[in-house]
Amino acid sequence: MERSPGAALTSSPEEEEEKTADGHAGEEAAAEQEQEEEAAAPVVLKKGPWTTAEDAMLVDHVRRHGEGNWNAVQRLTGLLRCGKSCRLRWTNHLRPNLKKGSFSPDEELLIAQLHAQLGNKWARMAAHLPGRTDNEIKNYWNTRTKRRQRAGLPVYPPEVQLQLALAKRRRYDELSPLSGTAVNVQGALDAAAAAAGYTSSRPAPLDLARQLAATSQTVQFLSPTPFSAPSSPWAKPFARNAQYFQLAHSSPVSPSTPTGPLHPVTPDLSLGYGVRGADQQSRLAPLSPSPGPRVELPSNQFGQAMPPTSAAAAGLGGGAALPDQHQNAASLEKMLQELHDAIKVDPPALAPANGDAARPGGGSGAVLERHGGRGE
């Protein structure tokens, strides 16, 4: 956190500066008078939406004194707003280089990835999205999640679900040297399929690898420099008012499920990920770390293919086969195999130690997570 040293200092030096910084004698007098009045009667601070005049006062204050010491704003400018309100207004609306408008597909993908990795750590997520605020990201995620959950759709895109599963598997491998010794392959696959929401009547997810590769484009997952990721056609159907998953699923990965912060995904996970068209995306079941009830999905789920024209129109690239699709098919098939293994093992030792697991419905993992979480 970028806490400025000495932020908690008293404001007296600044008040002195304020008195000599400009020629706003009237304002100073007013401020002083308000100070005196404050001693006599508590100032009633204003709430609600900010006016342009208030914004101007705050901007002017920051220009002269810099960010921080927000509680001094009311003292120095006479602005009838508490420090918290000033800080919020500045960080969310007034500070320079803020990016306004809806999220780009790249940003939406990144948010999903970051959320999968960090959980509801909006401020940390915002650090990866220049010009975006934690509040903005939070609002976006909450509304989007609410919408998808209401529709019974998985919260995370397939790419992110895959990454979660692989990361879990990787983590497990680190902890258990025996984990690599798969015994019953068929049983493992069945378990994986079940965990992923597949049933025996549905195609094995391994088949998906080939389908994935057919329209694959590489997305580097959680790259150290997030914006280096190529433009993601994936996120397109993720955008507002788009139908991204066509079919409902019973066990969406909730952002506030007891899974808590998901297992860290290491930056070296630079596997090429197939970015699929909506038809293919709909075939991937969510990989909930704590799988919900198993539900038979409609059989047409695997038969519906988005027409190439539709895919192309949606920016999905589904209409054109890429030259490296065979290579991608191989790597993706391997990846899917890993996925199966990952799902099949879910060691209790991997349960978050911060108590999130004991909070069904989640919502406020913040308290426990925050312990030791500061100063990053």
Add this chain to the structure above:
DNA sequence: AAACAGACCAACCGCAACTAT
């Protein structure tokens, strides 16, 4: 055109961490 529902957004609140005294 009116009513309604859902989406979106800004702002508030409570809590916890951090720093200075």
Add this chain to the structure above:
DNA sequence: GATAGTTGCGGTTGGTCTGTT
């Protein structure tokens, strides 16, 4: 070490906008 003040974070709420019936 205790305390007070400040800051930041995450959850929640309420108002407004927009699309649908």
